[in-house]
Amino acid sequence: MDAVQALNVKRLYESNRRRSENVQKLMQEEAKKHALVVEKHENKMRTWRETLAHTSAEVQALRSKFQDLTGKLLPPLEAGTSSDGDAAPPRSLSGSTNGHANGAMLSPTIAAGAAQDAAQHGSGSAPADVAQMRSSGSLDMQDVLADYTMDLSKPEVAAAAELAENNTDAMEPPPIPATPEVHATAALHSPYAAGEHTTSPLKATADTGAPPHAAAGGEGGSDEELPEAEPADWPAPRLPPGFGGPAKVFPAPPPAAPYIGRDRHMSDSDQDSMDMHADPEDPYHTSPVAAGFVPRGSAAAGPVGAPSADRDLAAPARVGNRRLVQLEASHAAQRARPDDLDSFHDEFPGLTLGGQAAAPSSGFAAAASANAVANARLHAHVDQEEEEFPGLNLGVVRRQEWSQDEGSKDAEFPSLGGAAPAARPAGVWGSASAARLLQQDAGKAMALLPASGQKLWPGLGQAAAPTPTSRPGVEKWEVEYELRVRSDLTPDIERRRQMLSKTDFEYYEEIRRRRVNVVDGLELHRNVLSLPEQEQLIECITGWVHDGREGRLRGRTFSAPRKWSPGKGRMTIQFGCCYNYAVDREGRKPGIIPEEVVEELPPVLVALCKRLVRWGVLPKALEPDSAIINVYEPGDCIPPHIDHHDFVRPFCTLSLLSQQSIMFGQRLVPLAPGQFGGSDFYVPLPTGSCLVLKGNGADVAMHCVPPVSERRMSITLRKMGPAHSDLVKQFLERQRARKNGW
Ligand SMILES: O=C(O)CCC(=O)C(=O)O
Numbered sequence: 004m005d006a007v008q009a010l011n012v013k014r015l016y017e018s019n020r021r022r023s024e025n026v027q028k029l030m031q032e033e034a035k036k037h038a039l040v041v042e043k044h045e046n047k048m049r050t051w052r053e054t055l056a057h058t059s060a061e062v063q064a065l066r067s068k069f070q071d072l073t074g075k076l077l078p079p080l081e082a083g084t085s086s087d088g089d090a091a092p093p094r095s096l097s098g099s100t101n102g103h104a105n106g107a108m109l110s111p112t113i114a115a116g117a118a119q120d121a122a123q124h125g126s127g128s129a130p131a132d133v134a135q136m137r138s139s140g141s142l143d144m145q146d147v148l149a150d151y152t153m154d155l156s157k158p159e160v161a162a163a164a165e166l167a168e169n170n171t172d173a174m175e176p177p178p179i180p181a182t183p184e185v186h187a188t189a190a191l192h193s194p195y196a197a198g199e200h201t202t203s204p205l206k207a208t209a210d211t212g213a214p215p216h217a218a219a220g221g222e223g224g225s226d227e228e229l230p231e232a233e234p235a236d237w238p239a240p241r242l243p244p245g246f247g248g249p250a251k252v253f254p255a256p257p258p259a260a261p262y263i264g265r266d267r268h269m270s271d272s273d274q275d276s277m278d279m280h281a282d283p284e285d286p287y288h289t290s291p292v293a294a295g296f297v298p299r300g301s302a303a304a305g306p307v308g309a310p311s312a313d314r315d316l317a318a319p320a321r322v323g324n325r326r327l328v329q330l331e332a333s334h335a336a337q338r339a340r341p342d343d344l345d346s347f348h349d350e351f352p353g354l355t356l357g358g359q360a361a362a363p364s365s366g367f368a369a370a371a372s373a374n375a376v377a378n379a380r381l382h383a384h385v386d387q388e389e390e391e392f393p394g395l396n397l398g399v400v401r402r403q404e405w406s407q408d409e410g411s412k413d414a415e416f417p418s419l420g421g422a423a424p425a426a427r428p429a430g431v432w433g434s435a436s437a438a439r440l441l442q443q444d445a446g447k448a449m450a451l452l453p454a455s456g457q458k459l460w461p462g463l464g465q466a467a468a469p470t471p472t473s474r475p476g477v478e479k480w481e482v483e484y485e486l487r488v489r490s491d492l493t494p495d496i497e498r499r500r501q502m503l504s505k506t507d508f509e510y511y512e513e514i515r516r517r518r519v520n521v522v523d524g525l526e527l528h529r530n531v532l533s534l535p536e537q538e539q540l541i542e543c544i545t546g547w548v549h550d551g552r553e554g555r556l557r558g559r560t561f562s563a564p565r566k567w568s569p570g571k572g573r574m575t576i577q578f579g580c581c582y583n584y585a586v587d588r589e590g591r592k593p594g595i596i597p598e599e600v601v602e603e604l605p606p607v608l609v610a611l612c613k614r615l616v617r618w619g620v621l622p623k624a625l626e627p628d629s630a631i632i633n634v635y636e637p638g639d640c641i642p643p644h645i646d647h648h649d650f651v652r653p654f655c656t657l658s659l660l661s662q663q664s665i666m667f668g669q670r671l672v673p674l675a676p677g678q679f680g681g682s683d684f685y686v687p688l689p690t691g692s693c694l695v696l697k698g699n700g701a702d703v704a705m706h707c708v709p710p711v712s713e714r715r716m717s718i719t720l721r722k723m724g725p726a727h728s729d730l731v732k733q734f735l736e737r738q739r740a741r742k743n744g745w
């Protein structure tokens with residue numbers, strides 16, 4: 004081989020090597036692409052598997068509901084079949100007053116379930132309409148999925164928000180005549196007598212001095228004065244007990260009634276006509292404190308939310324897994340209530356006086372700063388998302404004051420960029436996220452956390468898990484701020500679809516001789532919080548209560564009844580603004596008190612507000628900026644009231660720990676400590692649900708939570724009216740401007 008040949012061979016070899024390298028590179032790239040595609044498909048598959056799992060649980064639930072209903076429906080129908088074979092006239096499943104026929108009320112899915120049930124249980128000759136109903140669908144998973152998928156295609160968030168906005172007209176409560184006796188009883192017993200009742204019909208009556216009639220059961224009489232012929236579109240008259248007579252206490256609700264309320268998905272308007280309200284067994288009417296209620300997603304009812312990867316689904320039917328039991332134990336240890344005001348004062352000087360609480364430590368400044376930064380981050384994130392995907396965050400109200408850039412953040416919150424806070428950051432926000440933010444931003448904060456903080460919030464102080472950026476459809480900030488648990492991979496949109504809503508509450512009372520649905524506008528949304536999310540929030544609240552009792556929450560954030568006795572109030576935690584339920588010691592009227600200090604809305608609650616807006620539970624313009632947390636021990640209650648108009652409508656309340664009922668009525672009266680009368684309309688509030696109050700439900704009907712049978716927590720989220728929110732902001736700014744202003 005001569006030199007030229009050798010060179011050629013070498014060149015050939017080189018070029019082959021290069022080529023094979025290129026081929027390898029290409030193959031690697033292809034493999035990467037392939038892996039990405041596979042991953043994408045796997046994600047999709049997982050989502051579908053979850054949807055399927057959820058859907059089959061749904062189908063089970065629907066079928067068992069249907070079985071309940073057919074149990075009620077079929078015997079009378081079959082009994083009504085005359086000997087010549089004529090079908091009995093269709094009857095409403097629930098004795099509904101709206102006159103819809105069965106067929107119209109049942110979705111193909113339910114009808115299909117009926118068909119299957121009938122086949123399985125061999126139910127004999129059915130009337131024609133039932134037979135037709137049974138044949139009008141097939142129990143096909145695809146159908147069910149299609150039903151659910153339909154929701155997605157509608158601009159439901161916008162529609163729901165619009166719906167809500169259309170209903171926000173705040174009605175002036177009409178002057179409702181009440182006897183002087185009834186009014187006097189109310190005034191005597193109501194802790195709110197000079198408080199939230201200011202806007203109540205009762206107060207209005209006293210002010211206008213309108214002549215008594217209905218409640219007197221005598222003078223003027225109410226029944227005779229009703230129009231002789233009811234307008235055709237009105238439901239048949241159903242005078243509520245106590246109507247036209249003096250207010251009375253209704254018998255205690257039957258125990259352990261099953262939850263059979265009619266739920267629907269928000270956009271599922273076509274199935275809306277099934278009306279349960281005239282049914283005397285309707286839980287919304289007769290108030291079962293449904294002790295046996297099993298939340299969807301519990302082990303008993305099938306999966307919801309996260310797949311069964313960890314503790315989430317292993318949780319027992321009620322929120323109460325091992326961690327919660329521990330928490331309960333630690334809470335019980337703290338719970339020893341002072342017997343009287345004096346000992347309470349000894350323990351927490353100044354705490355119940357209505358003024359500033361114990362001197363805050365500089366740790367609060369750090370925690371407050373962390374909170375502010377956390378909120379700023381959340382809002383900034385949403386802003387950025389909006390730029391990238393306009394309209395994505397339908398519900399965002401920009402809070403300019405928090406949209407600080409990194410530079411100004413340091414100026415505003417010096418502790419964050421520089422040295423660690425001098426004292427414990429207190430963990431007041433009850434959220435490991437806030438603590439993690441401190442860790443990230445200040446670097447050393449975690450080292451200062453006391454052992455107790457770590458016990459209270461397990462996992463606090465450990466290294467943060469990697470931010471879940473790669474989860475398709477999961478709101479990263481919900482995880483970051485510990486609203487959503489890390490193991491919950493269910494896309495946000497799917498979580499939203501799992502929410503069940505009831506918007507057709509009815510309870511008629513007489514107002515100016517007309518029958519009015521005084522609970523019109525109420526909405527109950529279930530499955531807003533998954534079980535593990537409820538747990539996390541309960542942990543947070545437990546932490547806040549703990550800190551509050553030790554005087555570590557600023558100003559009037561925490562308050563407890565002056566004297567603990569059954570039926571006497573409950574503990575409250577206020578964030579965002581200070582609110583007077585009744586005239587305080589300084590003689591200030593009920594409503595927002597802008598010049599009182601309270602802690603800011605913690606990130607976990609900001610994330611919750613944003614979820615409510617994103618899911619269409621609240622209109623985007625009304626994202627709450629304040630919260631009041633009520634912690635009810637057994638026997639605690641909230642007396643009848645109408646929420647103050649310093650807060651805009653709609654507002655909402657979320658329920659935790661135990662299912663209790665809330666009572667609504669135009670003329671609720673406290674009859675004796677812890678006893679309320681004047682209505683028999685109750686709405687059971689399942690754990691993890693959100694009750695929205697607006698329209699008549701917020702402004703015509705009063706509401707109260709009678710003494711609870713078990714411990715309960717609620718989170719009431721409200722937006723301040725513009726005048727008050729400006730005043731509160733100004734006050735905050737002044738506080739911030741002052742050195743060590745806290
Ligand atoms: O505890 C509840 O669910 C109701 C609370 C309430 O009515 C209020 O805070 O105004």
Ligand SMILES: [Fe+2]
Nearest residue numbers: 644645646706
């Ligand atoms: Fe309220």
